[in-house]
Amino acid sequence: MxxxxxxxxxxxxxxxxxxxxxxxxxxxxxxxxxxxxxxxxxxxxxxxxxxxxxxxxxxxxxxxxxxxFKYRGALYAAATLLEGTGGEIVTASSGNHALGVCLAAAELGARATVVMPETAPAVKRDRARALGAEVVIHGAVYDEARAHAEDLARSRRALFLPSFDHPLIxxxxxxxxxxxxxxxxxxxxxxxxxxxxxxxxxxxxxxxxxxxxxxxxxxxxxxxxxxxxxxxxxxxxxxxxxxxxxxxxxxxxxxxxxxxxxxxxxxxxxxxxxxxxxxxxxxxxxxxxxxxxxxxxxxxxxxxxxxxxxxxxxxxxxxxxxxxxxxxxxxxxxxxxx
Structure with missing residues (x-):
């Protein structure tokens, strides 16, 4: 590399x-x-x-x-960026990346907060909650949810993990x-x-x-x-x-x-x-x-x-x-x- x-x-x-x-x-x-x-x-x-x-x-x-497939990127990026420190991960997703982040966070001993747009299917919202995440519904589309998630991560001093636009993902x-x-x-x-x-x-x-x-x-x-x-x-x-x-x-x-x-x-x-x-x-x-x-x-x-x-x-x-x-x-x- x-x-x-x-x-x-x-x-x-x-x-x-x-x-x-x-x-x-x-x-x-x-x-x-x-x-x-x-x-x-x-x-x-x-x-x-x-x-x-x-x-x-x-x-x-x-x-x-x-x-x-989103679990691959979520686990690799979270494990690499957290480096065993735990903490909180914030992300935005219509669902699948959110589920990946939730499971990755649970396995790494971290907390997960996921921001989903209003269009996210209920099955994905419910599964994220079942995996222990805080689920926030915001915005009509993914892009609006992402902007809110970035603001949330900054205010909480948490790790923001994008859904796709990161080299590790x-x-x-x-x-x-x-x-x-x-x-x-x-x-x-x-x-x-x-x-x-x-x-x-x-x-x-x-x-x-x-x-x-x-x-x-x-x-x-x-x-x-x-x-x-x-x-x-x-x-x-x-x-x-x-x-x-x-x-x-x-x-x-x-x-x-x-x-x-x-x-x-x-x-x-x-x-x-x-x-x-x-x-x-x-x-x-x-x-x-x-x-x-x-x-x-x-x-x-x-x-x-x-x-x-x-x-x-x-x-x-x-x-x-x-x-x-x-x-x-x-x-x-x-x-x-x-």
């Missing part, structure tokens, strides 16, 4: 794009995390592969501790890809959901040689717009059921990593996400939340050229409300599915 990721990084808005982390940083995160995180299954999606003429594998981070999320390459050595395409960009940045650092596709919700496409513009773009509003990838603006560090690596990005509609959730339930017996199903949604909708290739899709989480699952099974707002 050529630099100390504990110090974070402040990147000016007009900075030249650069790689914030490297594969060495991801490997360091992997060594520290070890058996403290689940080595999640990678399964062959036969139905989807047969439909698309490709070998498609699903990396089931919905089977990770707390039900989402980015490096730890990249360990998903290290596992995939061990499980599937002939992988040539990787598909990941994208919100603020922590997983995307980690994937790009872990495997710069790989074709990496990022997938955003059409109603929260800030990363897509920012990548096209070459700088951070804040969208005026969010309109998607995929709360796990709904942010008004990407991280500056995650965007810099992406701009330096040139990944491919596409968007999917809520209807396409619901169709993918339904496919996962009925064909692969996998329960995924909307954000977690967005990568497969892009494949099933024909938005990523995949025929003849070997691809892995990260199913990033499975913390989903029952009513959303019912909506997926019934075919979404347009009526029964096929």
């Amino acid at each position: 050529v630099h100390d990721l504990r110090e974070g990084c402040i990147l000016p808005a007009n900075a030249t794009p650069l790689s914030i982390i490297s594969r060495a940083d991801v490997e360091a995160a992997g060594r520290m995390l070890g058996s403290r995180v689940n080595r999640t299954p990678l399964i062959l999606a036969e139905a989807a592969g047969g439909q698309l003429g490709a070998r498609i594998y699903l990396k089931l981070e919905c089977h990770q501790r707390t039900g989402a 980015m490096a730890a999320q990249g360990t998903v890809v290290l596992e995939i390459e061990e499980q599937l050595p002939d992988l040539d395409v990787l598909v990941v959901p994208v919100g603020g960009g922590g997983l995307l940045a980690g994937a790009l650092a872990a495997r710069p040689d790989l074709i990496v596709w990022g997938v955003q919700a059409a109603g929260a496409d800030s990363f897509v717009r920012s990548l096209a513009a070459g700088h951070q773009v804040t969208i005026p509003r969010i309109s998607t059921l995929a709360d796990g990838i709904a942010v008004l603006a990407p991280g500056r560090l995650t965007l810099s990593q992406a701009l330096a690596a040139h990944p491919r990005l596409v968007t999917v509609t809520d209807a396409e996400i619901l169709a993918a959730m339904r496919h996962l339930l009925l064909n692969e017996r996998v329960v995924a939340e909307p954000a977690g199903a967005s990568g497969l949604a892009a494949l099933l909708a024909g938005k990523i050229p995949i025929r003849g290739r070997t691809a892995a899709v990260v199913i990033t989480g499975g913390n989903v409300m029952a009513d959303v699952l019912c909506q997926a099974l019934l075919g979404g707002p347009d009526g029964p599915g096929q």
Whole structure:
């Protein structure tokens, strides 16, 4: 590792794009995390592969501790930054990062306070409380919750742990890809959901040689717009059921990593996400939340050229409300599915 990721990084808005982390940083995160995180299954999606003429594998981070990949980044960053001192961690999250921070804090002997936007699903709020966290509801969207969480951390002199825009978070999320390459050595395409960009940045650092596709919700496409513009773009509003990838603006560090690596990005509609959730339930017996199903949604909708290739899709989480699952099974707002 050529630099100390504990110090974070402040990147000016007009900075030249650069790689914030490297594969060495991801490997360091992997060594520290070890058996403290689940080595999640990678399964062959036969139905989807047969439909698309490709070998498609699903990396089931919905089977990770707390039900989402976010635990990796939360544990690695908290353990590194707290250095065994305990104390308090404050974070903002629509849910999955919050759950990761709550469990990490409990294991490290620290207190956790999580600020969630009003749109955070009740299942995630309740699980955070069950893990012993103080849950604060503030703001209509994640970005407003984050601003409040930063103020709260300053007033309490607590550690603020961002959801995605920190080198330690980015490096730890990249360990998903290290596992995939061990499980599937002939992988040539990787598909990941994208919100603020922590997983995307980690994937790009872990495997710069790989074709990496990022997938955003059409109603929260800030990363897509920012990548096209070459700088951070804040969208005026969010309109998607995929709360796990709904942010008004990407991280500056995650965007810099992406701009330096040139990944491919596409968007999917809520209807396409619901169709993918339904496919996962009925064909692969996998329960995924909307954000977690967005990568497969892009494949099933024909938005990523995949025929003849070997691809892995990260199913990033499975913390989903029952009513959303019912909506997926019934075919979404347009009526029964096929």
